[in-house]
Amino acid sequence: MGLVLGIETACDDTAAAVVDADFKVRSSVVWGQKQTHEAFNGVVPELAARRHAEVIMKVVKQALDEARVSLSDISAIACNNQHGLIRSVVVGVSTARGLAVSQALPLIPVHHVEAHIFSAIMTNPDLFNEHICLAVAGGHNALIHVHGMGDYEVIGRTLDDSAGEAFDKVGSYLGLPFPAGAQVDALARKGNARAYAFPRPKLKDGTLNFSFSGLKTPVRMVAEKLQSQDGAPDVAASFERAVVDVLVAKTLAAAEQRGVARVSVAGGVACNTLLREELPREAAKRGITVTLTPPKLCTDNAAMVAGLAQYKLREGAQSTLDLDATPNAPLGMRAANYRPNQAG
Amino acid sequence: MTVLALDACGRFSVAAIQRGGETLYATGTAGRGAVRSVYSSVDLSLERAGVKPAELNAIVLNTGPGSWTATRIAVTYCAALAFGAGVRVFGASGFDIGRRLDAAGVAFIDQLGKTVAEGDAAPGFTVNLFADVDAETYLETRRAWLGEMLKLGHEKFAAGEVGDPLELRTTYFQEFLTGAKR
Numbered sequence: 001m002g003l004v005l006g007i008e009t010a011c012d013d014t015a016a017a018v019v020d021a022d023f024k025v026r027s028s029v030v031w032g033q034k035q036t037h038e039a040f041n042g043v044v045p046e047l048a049a050r051r052h053a054e055v056i057m058k059v060v061k062q063a064l065d066e067a068r069v070s071l072s073d074i075s076a077i078a079c080n081n082q083h084g085l086i087r088s089v090v091v092g093v094s095t096a097r098g099l100a101v102s103q104a105l106p107l108i109p110v111h112h113v114e115a116h117i118f119s120a121i122m123t124n125p126d127l128f129n130e131h132i133c134l135a136v137a138g139g140h141n142a143l144i145h146v147h148g149m150g151d152y153e154v155i156g157r158t159l160d161d162s163a164g165e166a167f168d169k170v171g172s173y174l175g176l177p178f179p180a181g182a183q184v185d186a187l188a189r190k191g192n193a194r195a196y197a198f199p200r201p202k203l204k205d206g207t208l209n210f211s212f213s214g215l216k217t218p219v220r221m222v223a224e225k226l227q228s229q230d231g232a233p234d235v236a237a238s239f240e241r242a243v244v245d246v247l248v249a250k251t252l253a254a255a256e257q258r259g260v261a262r263v264s265v266a267g268g269v270a271c272n273t274l275l276r277e278e279l280p281r282e283a284a285k286r287g288i289t290v291t292l293t294p295p296k297l298c299t300d301n302a303a304m305v306a307g308l309a310q311y312k313l314r315e316g317a318q319s320t321l322d323l324d325a326t327p328n329a330p331l332g333m334r335a336a337n338y339r340p341n342q343a344g
Numbered sequence: 345m346t347v348l349a350l351d352a353c354g355r356f357s358v359a360a361i362q363r364g365g366e367t368l369y370a371t372g373t374a375g376r377g378a379v380r381s382v383y384s385s386v387d388l389s390l391e392r393a394g395v396k397p398a399e400l401n402a403i404v405l406n407t408g409p410g411s412w413t414a415t416r417i418a419v420t421y422c423a424a425l426a427f428g429a430g431v432r433v434f435g436a437s438g439f440d441i442g443r444r445l446d447a448a449g450v451a452f453i454d455q456l457g458k459t460v461a462e463g464d465a466a467p468g469f470t471v472n473l474f475a476d477v478d479a480e481t482y483l484e485t486r487r488a489w490l491g492e493m494l495k496l497g498h499e500k501f502a503a504g505e506v507g508d509p510l511e512l513r514t515t516y517f518q519e520f521l522t523g524a525k526r
Contacts, residue, residue: 057510094421102428
């Protein structure tokens, strides 16, 4: 199998990438929509879809150009059709199908969250074996027991907001432009994480589930009382510490409960500095190894989509032109009832 | 010369393909929303004409106004098809097509489902009055429309227009309200 061209349009990033049979990323282009959604402090689905449609072909061309190939050098097309905002997802699906039909290429559909899981596997092939994956971003927040490729068991999930969503909202309380995750992280580096004792939701409830909605309120109350921006770093640091404490504790509890000594972290929040420091440190104390997905593969990207499709093709996946956008599709057979951000 | 015309702005996606002097029409099957309808109308057109995408000279499509999702799918699907096959792709708004028909004195059925006579061109942007018709009946009402689109494709091709798939855009009704496209 040669090169796979991947396309990803789950939310507000338009992405295309070329990945080879050894999972080497030959190109990865991500076109963000920060300016489009900044005024709304969140992603507006219809506007996101419009922007995707405007730029998707340019992004595809750039990905091919940066990989120094043409479409005739591509062996298969892959796209996420199983998670995200439906209006955005259909843009990626229709583009991928059009490219596949134009050159009679195989078309491989993939699940966005599975692609995030695979982004860690692309980093460390040991993860083809059993491990626990903390998949944490703006649109999903789950602990997944990866029994093997394609065999996933969701053992923890958020009951309301994802951690990424909480980062963005707290950023807005502190006057930071959307999306604020990276900026809250930067601000937190200058602050005192012990300045405020924010709650650690569900830390000791005995489950592997998360809840970040309730954390936002006390942070907002503190942020509203700030006399100046001078206090913002302390709020950011204290909030970040609370989130990371919960993520780390639940992830390690999952590994210990399941008797699994390998953990991976994927998704946009996996870029967070404190999480990248704390999780390996605490895991090492328990003899657990942690694979941190490189930041470029953490946020939404198409390299993970193309990489996963490479694996699926190797395992005999069949091409299908009969695909629809099913943005709330379950992840894997064991989790047939799982919807990434659905409570219960 | 072979030209494919696609209109996904209404109740169903309809397509026509013209090869030499022959024109073949196709309509998509009604699926969830218009997604499958867009794909199937294009696939069926190519299949009936025995044409591969790379054998097309041009694709011309209605870029809207119309159903947001179906129109967007049509635009991105055609852009990708054209890019991959190395074919020129031309977009035209529903207003442009309606005006051409009106100027030619051709009565046609607009997307509101009413017959528009000469001098009364007012192409609509909703599909409610077609809610009860089946795909074949709908296609019958769109033949003149598709024929004009094919003619437009021929003209743009002959004029040497670039038809760059990277520049294909959806047309939104708001753009007309604000005068951006009038």
